Structures are given as C-alpha cells and as structure tokens.
Amino acid sequence: MAKKLAYQRGFLLYHSSHGPCRITDIVKQTEAGKDRYYYSLESKQPRFRGARFLVDSDQVEASGFHPAISQKEAKQILDYLKSSDPINRGLGKKQSETILSLIKKNTPWAFSRVISIFSLEKGGKVAKGKREMLDRAAKGLIRELSFTLEIPEEEAFSRMKKSLKRKQKVNPWVIDTMSHSLVEV
Numbered sequence: 001m002a003k004k005l006a007y008q009r010g011f012l013l014y015h016s017s018h019g020p021c022r023i024t025d026i027v028k029q030t031e032a033g034k035d036r037y038y039y040s041l042e043s044k045q046p047r048f049r050g051a052r053f054l055v056d057s058d059q060v061e062a063s064g065f066h067p068a069i070s071q072k073e074a075k076q077i078l079d080y081l082k083s084s085d086p087i088n089r090g091l092g093k094k095q096s097e098t099i100l101s102l103i104k105k106n107t108p109w110a111f112s113r114v115i116s117i118f119s120l121e122k123g124g125k126v127a128k129g130k131r132e133m134l135d136r137a138a139k140g141l142i143r144e145l146s147f148t149l150e151i152p153e154e155e156a157f158s159r160m161k162k163s164l165k166r167k168q169k170v171n172p173w174v175i176d177t178m179s180h181s182l183v184e185v
Contacts, residue, residue: 005037005057007067012044013060014068016106016140019045020147021053021065041065064106074148077112077141081163088117103133108144111137119164119174131177138181157181 007013011023021041029036037057043049055063069077091098099117102110114137118130138160145156157178164170 006060007039007057012068013039013041013065014144014147015063015065016111016136016143017064018043018048018051018053019143020068021045024052026057027054066107069108069144069148071148073108074145077108077145078159078163080109080112081116081160082166083116084120085113085116088113088120091117099133103136106140108141111141115141115160115164115174115178119170121171131173134174134177135181138178142178142181 005026007023009023009026013021013023015021021043023039024042025040027038027040029038039055039057039060041053041055043051043053055065060066095117099114102114114133118134138157141160142153142156145151145159146153149156149159151159161175161178164175
C-alpha cells in the first residue's frame, strides 16, 4: 500500500529563495528496505526557470517549502505589519533566540514577525547579524507577496513599508535595510 502524501503532482509549493515550485513527479526509492518518497520540484521563478529540486516528502517544511499563501493571507500579513503585536515587545534576552527560530521556519508569517520585532526596537543597533536576518526576512516576504498578489516586487515593498509606517515609530534602519533588500531581490 502506498503512503498517503501531503501533496500530489501539480501542486504548487513556495520557497523564499527559489520562489514557486511545481511538483512534477513523486519518486519512490527503497533505502535500507524502507520506501522513501521524494517530491521532484521544478522552479517557476524566471531567474531559476528549469531548476529542479528533489525533496524528501517528510522534510518539505524543514527544507523551507510551504504551500503558497492566499491573497487573503497576504492582506492579513500586511495588516499584521501595521500592528504592534504585544508578543513582540519585551522579548529581552529571548529576542535573538526567537528571531533565529522564526528565520528557520522560512515562512511569510515568520518573516513578517521578524520584521515586526526589529521595527519595534528602540535605537536599532545595526549589527551585521541583525541586518542579515532582516534582509532574508524582507526578501522572502517581498517575493512571496509579489507572487501571491501578482504585483511587482517594488509594489510589494511599498505596501510593506506603508503598513510598517502605520506604527507609532518604526526603527529607521528597518526601512533602510528593506530598501537595500529590494535592490538585491
């Protein structure tokens, strides 16, 4: 009996670096007497067109792939960026640990929370590690919002920036880093 898989051929998964990837095949391999299933993914991102990935069906999320967000969810994320989520305030010593955990999730909701946390910082130290994490979150979120809302990446950035500026005070280095991320997207 075949294993019930979460996704089937033709399903679209999203990755913050590789963009949208369609499942073109499901490959069964027997390893040490056990059947393992792999998704054969083909990138639909113009800059990666034709690139293929083989991802263990049990490791999809750990590999950074997830179902693309809906337009409704994209709008909820933009609304979230307008808010000052109380859970993001007062993280203190747990801030670095929280951000690292969110970055590893590689999802738009996790990226929006990273951006929100950094935007609430007072004084905003621009340490290299922080800038790199914010850059990754910004690029990932800009790309997925652009894809989902079917708008240019510049417009996705503009909407994110507008949402963030609805907060009382946004740390200026956050907007600056996101602007630089857009240039590199």
